[in-house]
Amino acid sequence: MEERVDETVSEPPLYSWKNRWMRTSVLSLVAMTVASLLIGFVWLPSEHGDFSAEGIWASICRAAGVPKRWGPVDQVAAASRTTAVVLNRSMAEHGSDQAVGLGATVALQCTICHGVRGLTSSDAPNLAGQYPEVIIKQLDDYRRGDRVNSVMRAYAQGLTPTQVHDVAAYYAYLPRAVNPALEGGTAAPKLVQVGDAMRNIASCASCHGGRANKLGAPWLEAMPKEYLLAQLTAFATGARHNDSHGQMRNMARRLTSAETEDLATFYARRPTE
Ligand code: HEC
Ligand code: HEC
Known part of the structure; x- marks a missing residue:
């Protein structure tokens, strides 16, 4: 008697490597994994200008949205930082008479320049007359090196926080030089008075005095050109x-060199000119 061949029995079991469906799915899974690794770690990062190769772990963390650095600021962070100072109103308060007196002593080392x-x-x-903050x-x-100048870095590092506040109180107390044209309000360049809205330049006088003063914006009048x-x-x-914020x-x-020159010339005017 002829035995009937059962097709299903001749196929290897599903979970065996000999099963072609099993082989196809494992191989395609491997291929997809390799492709997504290449896309995620090679192609996408290479399209990003700010990508820095810091290893697979950093890439995984970045992809998961974990912040780049936690905890104390290190040198890399300091190099890309604009400023670490958070301004507050109390820094703008004028110091006591005692602070002014102590500041005058500290300032002896600054007078040469x-x-x-x-x-x-x-x-x-x-x-003189600069805002204390x-x-x-x-x-x-x-x-901290966020504003780079080797001479001033050495002097700043030589002062204690109390001395910094005292010397600020002393200089803020000294009478400032004013620019007569700006106080009059008419002869100032357009950029000083109204800015240029088309180029997103606000009027200098809206931050630097003349019209308003923004906390942290220096007194510019009569500064050396x-x-x-x-x-x-x-x-x-x-x-x-x-x-x-790069303000x-x-x-x-956005200023042309002629405008920069004009603005510096204008602000540098002294009362006698
Ligand atoms: C050897 C000369 C010299 C000495 C001494 C000196 N400075 Fe300066 N200071 C400068 C120069 C130059 C600049 C501008 C540097 C720059 O371009 O950033 C400056 C800038 C500054 C500024 C920034 C002012 C602004 O409008 O942004 C402050 C504040 C300051 N100095 C305070 C002091 C104090 C306080 C002392 C004394 C403890 C002192 N300096 C000693 C030369 C000096
Ligand atoms: C939105 C407010 C704002 C406007 C508008 C503005 N400034 Fe400033 N400016 C600042 C601040 C704040 C600083 C101090 C930055 C820092 O912390 O070092 C500054 C700093 C400066 C300094 C350096 C002064 C010093 O003593 O170191 C100059 C020069 C200056 N501005 C010129 C101008 C001129 C010219 C204009 C007009 C075209 C202008 N600014 C418009 C806010 C402003």
């Missing part, structure tokens, strides 16, 4: 990057 009464004829900035913030930025030019250029190139960098980048 910043002038006996805080007004310079060199290229260093005036400090500006002096505190800038010294803190120099100390070379200093103003250097700072505007440094903001434009990004060499100075301690302005929070000065964004505006300085």
Whole structure:
């Protein structure tokens, strides 16, 4: 008697490698995994300008949305930081008479460059009448290296936090130099008075005094012209990057060199001119 061949029995069992369905699904799973690894770790990162190869673990964490760094700020973070100073109103309070007196002693080491009464004829900035929070913030930025200047970094690192507050109180107390044209309000360049809305440049006077003062915006009037030019250029190139949210960098980048020159010339005017 002829035996009937049962087709299903001749097929190997489902979970065996000999089963072609099993083989196909395992191989396609491997192929898909390799393809997604290549896409996730090679292709997508290479399309991202800010990608830095930090190993597979960092890539997995980034893909999962884990922040790049936790805990204490290290040097890499400091290099990409604009400023670590958080301004608050109390920094803008004028110091006590005692603080002013102590600050005068601290300032003895600064007079060689910043002038006996805080007004310079060199290229260093005036400090007389500067807002106290500006002096505190800038010294803190120099100390941490967020504003780069080797001379000022050394001086800032040599001061205790109390000395920083005292010296800020002293300079804020000294009478500032004013720009007569700006106080009159008519002869100032258009950018100072109204800015340029089309280029997203707000009026300088809305932050730097003349119309309003924004916490942390320095008193600019009668500053040395070379200093103003250097700072505007440094903001434009990004060499100075301690302005929070890039507010000065964004505006300085849009100024033409003729406008930068005009603005520096205008702000640098002194009462006698
Ligand atoms: C050897 C010269 C020199 C000495 C001494 C010096 N400074 Fe300066 N200071 C400068 C120069 C130059 C700059 C501008 C640097 C820059 O381009 O960032 C500056 C900038 C500053 C600024 C920033 C001002 C602004 O408008 O942004 C402050 C605040 C300051 N100095 C405070 C001090 C204090 C306080 C001392 C004394 C403890 C001091 N400096 C000693 C040369 C000096
Ligand atoms: C939205 C407010 C704002 C406007 C508008 C603005 N500034 Fe500033 N500016 C600032 C602040 C804040 C700083 C201090 C940045 C920092 O913390 O170092 C600054 C810093 C500066 C400095 C460096 C001064 C120093 O002593 O170091 C110059 C120069 C300057 N601005 C010029 C200008 C000019 C010129 C304009 C107009 C075209 C202008 N700014 C418009 C907010 C402003």
